[in-house]
Amino acid sequence: MAAMSVIGIDFGNESCYVAVAKAGGIETIANDYSLRATPTCIAFSEKNRILGVAAKNQQVTNMRNTIYGLKRLLGRKYSDKQVQDELKHLPFNTKQLPDDVLGIETRYLNEVRVFTPEQCLAMLFTKLKDTSSAAIETALKDCVISVPSYYTHAERQALLDAAAIADLNVLCLLNETTATALAYGIYKQDLPAPEETPRNVIFVDCGYASLQVSACAFHKGQLKMLAATSDPNLGGRDIDYKLAEYFKRDFMKRYGIDAGSNQRAYIRLLAEVEKLKKQMSANSTSLPLNIECFMEDKDVRGDMKRADMEELCKDLFNRVRNKLVKCLQDSGLDLEMVHSVEIVGGSTRIPAIKQLITEVFGRTPSTTLNQDEAVSRGCALQCAILSPAVRVKDFKVEDVQNYSIMLKSGPDEVHELFPKYTKVPITRKLTINRNDSFAISAYYSEEEDIHFKSKTIGTWHVKDVKQIAEGRNQPVKITFNTNQSGIFSLRKAVIECTEIVDNSEQPQQPMEVDGQNADQNGGDKASVEANSTPEVGWTGKLTALFSRNGDEKKKKKTVKKDLVLTVESEIYGLSHKQIEELKEEEYKLIANDKREKERADARNALEEYVYELRGKLSSEEDLAAFIIENERTKLVNDLESMENWLYEEGEDCEKQQYKDRLVALKKRGEPVEKRKLEAERRPMMLDKIGGALQHCRKVYEGIISGKDERASHFTREELQKVEKAFGDLDEYMRKVYHEHTNLQKHVDPSITVDDMQKTLVGFRSQVDPILNKPMPKAPTPPKETKPADVNHTDGQQQQNHDAPEETEMNVDG
Numbered sequence: 001m002a003a004m005s006v007i008g009i010d011f012g013n014e015s016c017y018v019a020v021a022k023a024g025g026i027e028t029i030a031n032d033y034s035l036r037a038t039p040t041c042i043a044f045s046e047k048n049r050i051l052g053v054a055a056k057n058q059q060v061t062n063m064r065n066t067i068y069g070l071k072r073l074l075g076r077k078y079s080d081k082q083v084q085d086e087l088k089h090l091p092f093n094t095k096q097l098p099d100d101v102l103g104i105e106t107r108y109l110n111e112v113r114v115f116t117p118e119q120c121l122a123m124l125f126t127k128l129k130d131t132s133s134a135a136i137e138t139a140l141k142d143c144v145i146s147v148p149s150y151y152t153h154a155e156r157q158a159l160l161d162a163a164a165i166a167d168l169n170v171l172c173l174l175n176e177t178t179a180t181a182l183a184y185g186i187y188k189q190d191l192p193a194p195e196e197t198p199r200n201v202i203f204v205d206c207g208y209a210s211l212q213v214s215a216c217a218f219h220k221g222q223l224k225m226l227a228a229t230s231d232p233n234l235g236g237r238d239i240d241y242k243l244a245e246y247f248k249r250d251f252m253k254r255y256g257i258d259a260g261s262n263q264r265a266y267i268r269l270l271a272e273v274e275k276l277k278k279q280m281s282a283n284s285t286s287l288p289l290n291i292e293c294f295m296e297d298k299d300v301r302g303d304m305k306r307a308d309m310e311e312l313c314k315d316l317f318n319r320v321r322n323k324l325v326k327c328l329q330d331s332g333l334d335l336e337m338v339h340s341v342e343i344v345g346g347s348t349r350i351p352a353i354k355q356l357i358t359e360v361f362g363r364t365p366s367t368t369l370n371q372d373e374a375v376s377r378g379c380a381l382q383c384a385i386l387s388p389a390v391r392v393k394d395f396k397v398e399d400v401q402n403y404s405i406m407l408k409s410g411p412d413e414v415h416e417l418f419p420k421y422t423k424v425p426i427t428r429k430l431t432i433n434r435n436d437s438f439a440i441s442a443y444y445s446e447e448e449d450i451h452f453k454s455k456t457i458g459t460w461h462v463k464d465v466k467q468i469a470e471g472r473n474q475p476v477k478i479t480f481n482t483n484q485s486g487i488f489s490l491r492k493a494v495i496e497c498t499e500i501v502d503n504s505e506q507p508q509q510p511m512e513v514d515g516q517n518a519d520q521n522g523g524d525k526a527s528v529e530a531n532s533t534p535e536v537g538w539t540g541k542l543t544a545l546f547s548r549n550g551d552e553k554k555k556k557k558t559v560k561k562d563l564v565l566t567v568e569s570e571i572y573g574l575s576h577k578q579i580e581e582l583k584e585e586e587y588k589l590i591a592n593d594k595r596e597k598e599r600a601d602a603r604n605a606l607e608e609y610v611y612e613l614r615g616k617l618s619s620e621e622d623l624a625a626f627i628i629e630n631e632r633t634k635l636v637n638d639l640e641s642m643e644n645w646l647y648e649e650g651e652d653c654e655k656q657q658y659k660d661r662l663v664a665l666k667k668r669g670e671p672v673e674k675r676k677l678e679a680e681r682r683p684m685m686l687d688k689i690g691g692a693l694q695h696c697r698k699v700y701e702g703i704i705s706g707k708d709e710r711a712s713h714f715t716r717e718e719l720q721k722v723e724k725a726f727g728d729l730d731e732y733m734r735k736v737y738h739e740h741t742n743l744q745k746h747v748d749p750s751i752t753v754d755d756m757q758k759t760l761v762g763f764r765s766q767v768d769p770i771l772n773k774p775m776p777k778a779p780t781p782p783k784e785t786k787p788a789d790v791n792h793t794d795g796q797q798q799q800n801h802d803a804p805e806e807t808e809m810n811v812d813g
Helices: 055-058 083-086 117-136 154-167 176-185 236-255 263-282 306-312 314-331 351-359 375-385 525-532 538-554 575-615 627-648 655-705 717-743 754-771
Strands: 006-011 015-023 026-027 043-045 050-052 091-096 101-108 111-115 143-149 170-175 199-206 213-219 222-231 287-295 300-304 340-343 396-400 405-410 413-420 427-432 438-446 455-463 475-482 488-502 558-566 567-572 789-793 796-800
Touching: 006 055, 006 117, 006 176, 006 375, 015 117, 015 375, 015 655, 026 375, 026 455, 043 055, 043 101, 043 117, 050 055, 050 117, 055 306, 101 117, 111 117, 117 154, 117 575, 143 154, 143 176, 143 375, 154 170, 154 575, 170 176, 170 375, 176 213, 176 222, 176 340, 176 375, 176 396, 199 314, 199 351, 213 314, 236 263, 236 300, 236 306, 236 314, 263 287, 263 306, 263 655, 306 314, 314 351, 340 351, 413 427, 427 655, 438 488, 455 488, 575 627, 627 655, 655 717, 655 754, 717 754
Parallel strands: 006 143, 143 170, 199 340, 222 396
Antiparallel strands: 006 015, 015 026, 043 050, 091 101, 101 111, 199 213, 213 222, 287 300, 405 413, 405 438, 427 475, 438 455, 455 567, 475 488, 488 558, 789 796
């Protein structure tokens, strides 16, 4: 698993996390700000798109063009009540597009552009994909994306469409509850064996915008989801809204200002109460809230303690209790059957929610999972399990469908196709008798608590159905499927037809009679049997006749074939053509972002060089001493003019203009910087050359005087070569010292440090091989030959010429 390209994406309402499967386990990827969480924000400017952290950072100053809250808008119609409720809290402009599609208005590239939530999410996925590719240093192959367990077919399909626009290969969508359970169970070594009682664990996931509670049964190497309940409109932000409303009323009363009338002020208030909420989780005393220049140049102050917050949010906490109880009931578990309760999600840190969990389940909630990253880690694990590119420990995941699905094929023909908590993926077949084309609809049961405008999943029109000649209806066999992503579909509709095939032209296999082929005996088996009968009477003739009639019947065969019918669907989702068109548009946006980044980088490089060079030229201790004063003054003035140009007419120039100006400035600035660098490096290089000369002189004099034990093995020619090289370098040093002594700082040296380095290398290449020549080795003395040992064994004389005999000697002191 060294070079993996599979990731898991936790698509959150406030932030996204990306995890990758590696040889050492699962690792959460940090973004370009070295943060693990990437805000689910997309912003637009007059020049480019701003994604993730940067978009969140400019939310207050560019609120009309900063898009967030996509998780609650995805796959929904403009007129959906939840959409309209959400838009009350969102500062950007929206409009109703054809077919009741939600459009988000932004100002981009100096014009008003309208994007759908799917397009906006695709932009964020593009950012996550690029960040992940850079982190794992390879192109992405596969991914798994999390979805809330309460997501309907339309919302899931919209998420898949957004991923397709971003060119992501999604192996499956994984429920957040299931992802959390997988992250918990796959590393557990003490799970019960398959034949034993399962370990039942409750998972409570309370995040920024929703609450999900699930029950899961674990065995060694597998998990099975038992039940899941949720409240899509109950999370940390709902507590923020309660606190913001409290302080809004308080500020109106004490300061006479209405925070709700100013969206920018209200966004600031929400940010401050969120900080206050987090502080109250760790402190029960009264805590202050201070905002400077909040509205009308007024500073506002307030305070609150945890008990006050819990009283304000009493109704929210009651809803949490109800969902906890409902999950326990749906799972069919008794309290004593529950092994433990695991909590994830930022809002489970609130003491009141922890207390509710303890009261309902009789157990203190456990925090063994990473509360923020558990979902992304579970998705990465599932991706590794599903992807053929990765080898991972086997772990079976048995997920369920959280809503029951009904079918309607006529006024009084209603079927429950998939009951609630049916295992997925699953395929079912249904036979419907018809004599004409008909329509069939799928929808969620009216009993389901779905926060969605329409419970209809889709309608399919089955064509080409005709009445049978006898007047009876045709039995149409229809195959339905819910895949691992929770996507429902009508796979195919067929009519079983009967066809008689004539096999008379097919060659007949010869039959054997008494070990011989019937053809070799002049006929088929029947004729052979007739002719071989001793008495040819009526019995023999009838036998031959019936045998021939049987062969005639065998020449015709009845074959059953499936006639596939044409099916036209009306179901939520983009067509292949629409996705390809939106892909092309996304590619254009990416290309524009790249051009703008390159342009901005070129401008920043020029701006940085202007500031850096001007600062250095203003200091006598830096570059000022290495340039003539009048040239320095002129260059500084030109740098100031360049700075003014950058902030005026040069604000929006093309990339090449910035590059050309940078090159022109460097032609004037780099020679000055080079002179300074030469002055700094020259003393060190002179010391190196002096050290090399001193070492050479010492060794040479030792050789000449005979004090060096190696003196005898140097030739005269070698010593003359060393003497000449030493003299040349010594003369070169005198020349360099003379120039260095008389050289002014603003003048370019005729002998550079690089020249000196090359000269030193040349000197050493001549001298070192000679002075480091090792002494010849002394000749090895000849080995003494020992006389052959003579042994007498059994009266025979033997000589051993192969190996000397070991002899043990005793030496007395």
